[in-house]
Amino acid sequence: MSKRKDYFATLAGIIVVGLVIGGLAAMLQRIGNPANMGVCVACFTRDIAGALGLHRAGIVQYLRPEIPAFCLGSFLAAMVFREFRPRNGSAPVIRFFLGMFAMIGALIFLGCPWRAMLRLAGGDWNAILGIVGLIVGISIGVGFLRGGFNLGRSYRSRTVAGLAMPAVMLVLLVLAFLYPQFGEEGKAALFRSAKGPGAASAAVVVSTIAGLVIGFLAQRTRFCTVGGIRDVILMRDFHLLSGVAAFLVAAFVMNLVFGQFHAGFTRGVKDAGEILQQPAAHTTHWLNLAGMLLAGLSFTLAGGCPGRQIFLAGEGDGDAAVFVLGMLTGAAVAHNFMMVAAQPTAPYIVVIGLALVMIIGFMGRERLAPAR
Amino acid sequence: MPEKVDARGLSCPQPVIMTRTALEKVGRGEVSVVVDTMTQVHNCTRAAEKLGWQASYEEQEDVFILTFKR
Numbered sequence: 001m002s003k004r005k006d007y008f009a010t011l012a013g014i015i016v017v018g019l020v021i022g023g024l025a026a027m028l029q030r031i032g033n034p035a036n037m038g039v040c041v042a043c044f045t046r047d048i049a050g051a052l053g054l055h056r057a058g059i060v061q062y063l064r065p066e067i068p069a070f071c072l073g074s075f076l077a078a079m080v081f082r083e084f085r086p087r088n089g090s091a092p093v094i095r096f097f098l099g100m101f102a103m104i105g106a107l108i109f110l111g112c113p114w115r116a117m118l119r120l121a122g123g124d125w126n127a128i129l130g131i132v133g134l135i136v137g138i139s140i141g142v143g144f145l146r147g148g149f150n151l152g153r154s155y156r157s158r159t160v161a162g163l164a165m166p167a168v169m170l171v172l173l174v175l176a177f178l179y180p181q182f183g184e185e186g187k188a189a190l191f192r193s194a195k196g197p198g199a200a201s202a203a204v205v206v207s208t209i210a211g212l213v214i215g216f217l218a219q220r221t222r223f224c225t226v227g228g229i230r231d232v233i234l235m236r237d238f239h240l241l242s243g244v245a246a247f248l249v250a251a252f253v254m255n256l257v258f259g260q261f262h263a264g265f266t267r268g269v270k271d272a273g274e275i276l277q278q279p280a281a282h283t284t285h286w287l288n289l290a291g292m293l294l295a296g297l298s299f300t301l302a303g304g305c306p307g308r309q310i311f312l313a314g315e316g317d318g319d320a321a322v323f324v325l326g327m328l329t330g331a332a333v334a335h336n337f338m339m340v341a342a343q344p345t346a347p348y349i350v351v352i353g354l355a356l357v358m359i360i361g362f363m364g365r366e367r368l369a370p371a372r
Numbered sequence: 373m374p375e376k377v378d379a380r381g382l383s384c385p386q387p388v389i390m391t392r393t394a395l396e397k398v399g400r401g402e403v404s405v406v407v408d409t410m411t412q413v414h415n416c417t418r419a420a421e422k423l424g425w426q427a428s429y430e431e432q433e434d435v436f437i438l439t440f441k442r
Contacts, residue, residue: 009414083410089381145389153381156408156434222411227384234385235392239418303383319383 008220011242017217018246024210025118025247026254028066032202035260035279036122038251039066039214041306042103042112042295043280045324046331047198048172053189054332057340059196065176065204066211067310068169073215074314075166081220086162088318090152094360095302095319099326100333101353102298102306107334108291108346109133110280112306113225113299116292117244121251123263124278126288133289137296138229144301144361145234151301151364154319162316165324169314177204197280219311223247226296226305284342290350297357301364374402379412380435387412388419395423395440405438413438 007013025038037043043060050061078084106112109130111119116134119127175190182188193199201207217223221243228241255261265283267276277283299305302323304312309327312320339345377394379387387407394403403425405416413436417427425440 081410085409087381087408145385150382150386154383155381222414224384230385235388235419235422237419237422303385 008217011239014221014223014239014243015246017221017223018243019250020217021214021223022117022121022247022250022252023254024214025114026121026251026258026260028202028207028210029118029260030254030258031206032200033207034197034200036119036124037111037115037197037280038118039210040111040115040118041067041070041310042106042327042331043110043115043197045103045306045327046107046335049328049331050198050335051190051192053191054328055335057335058191058198059193060198060335061191061193062198062201063172063176063179063190063192064201065173065208066214068173068176069208069211070215070218070307070310071166071169071314072173073212073217074219074311075169075215076212077216077219078315083219084162084316086157086159086316086318087154088157088161089154090319091364092319092322094151094364095322096326096329098298098302098357098360099309099323100330101357102295102302102323103327103330104334104339104349104353105137105291105294105296105298106306107331107340108342108350109288109295110282110341112295113292114247114305114307117225117248118251119278119281121248121261122255122278123261124281125263125265126278126281126283126285129285129288130292133292134226134296135229135233136289137293137298138226138300139233140293140358141297141300141361142230142233144365145230148365149301149361150366151303151319154317157316157318161318164318165313165321173208176208215311215314218307219314222308223311224304224308226299227308229296230300282341287342287346287350290354291346294350294353294357297354297361301357301361374404374439377403377405379416380406380408382407382412384411384415388415391416391438391440392419392423395420395425395442400442403440405440406435407438408435410436412436 044064051063
């Protein structure tokens with residue numbers, strides 16, 4: 001094992017990488033990405049779903065280059081360090097559903113665990129509810145894991161199976177650069193928001209480079225927000241959480257430097273008495289908590305946060321790739337059926353989703369067959 | 373005979389849970405764990421060292437064989 005490889009596995013390694021990712025996130029906000037959304041795996045995957053025409057929410061449609069760049073950065077790291085390992089496993093439909101419900105829950109809160117940290121780092125106190133929900137959801141997931149929950153083993157697969165997801169991501173990245181119109185603008189893909197968060201973006205080249213760097217470093221260190229909280233609950237191991245803490249600190253400090261820190265549950269009241277919300281946020285506290293609870297539980301049962309699933313897909317993990325496709329579908333369903341934020345269907349789906357994911361948790365506690 | 377754990381193909385945190393369970397069951401002696409990604413080599417090593425075990429590993433074709441001693 002080389003010295004350099006060792007460094008990424010050390011505590012110092014994951015802290016440095018957490019600082020870099022947090023700093024890059026704040027920087028991306030500064031140069032165009034939406035406020036408190038420098039990198040958000042849930043939001044950006046949702047924006048991609050919109051760009052492809054999978055949902056019709058006009059303000060969140062943009063083919064974000066960060067997501068494919070995450071996957072390809074991880075793919076590059078896996079190739080360079082000989083960790084690319086095509087593998088596929090079991091329970092694909094369950095993984096797909098977990099991806100869907102994780103995304104639906106995250107979009108009720110309006111952000112993945114990464115964005116929960118970025119919102120907190122930007123002074124959006126609604127994030128506290130989300131993070132509490134996330135911790136509760138992960139705790140329930142840990143209970144299932146302790147009780148023997150698992151989705152079964154994965155097995156070595158053909159190279160082409162491992163290359164499938166990175167190849168799809170490469171196509172998405174090329175499309176992000178070219179942004180072709182496949183028909184009349186606004187009626188055929190690719191779609192692109194004219195206003196709202198989907199219209200806010202850093203330059204494609206910068207987003208791509210930042211995404212590649214993040215993907216590369218995260219693959220090396222196994223950076224994972226959900227894993228960070230899970231490992232502390234499960235075995236008092238603070239390794240991964242140290243990276244998450246560094247991510248939060250770096251984003252907070254950079255936000256202060258850039259004047260991007262605005263504390264409060266809202267940003268005050270406009271002249272007409274209208275409440276000014278925090279960027280891409282709502283103040284229905286129980287939904288912020290419950291949405292992230294659903295997401296946290298789903299991510300834990302699936303083995304990691306949305307970012308980690310994308311990085312794993314880059315390493316050739318077909319199970320993670322199925323989860324990512326579930327997230328993409330979940331984003332489309334969430335917007336098409338008015339389940340996002342505090343929209344009318346959100347309270348119902350969060351309860352239904354929790355019930356279904358709990359059933360998956362109970363039914364997945366089976367004895368493991370020996371590897372074949 | 374050292375205690376053997378087969379954690380191949382399992383995702384986080386299953387290999388670590390299985391390793392810890394085996395180490396706690398054995399208490400002292402030698403435990404062998406088979407995993408198939410470098411991630412799990414690092415994770416299991418970290419968990420075992422925290423419990424006071426010495427860890428080493430060797431790569432064999434498609435898998436890594438971890439040996440824990442105390």
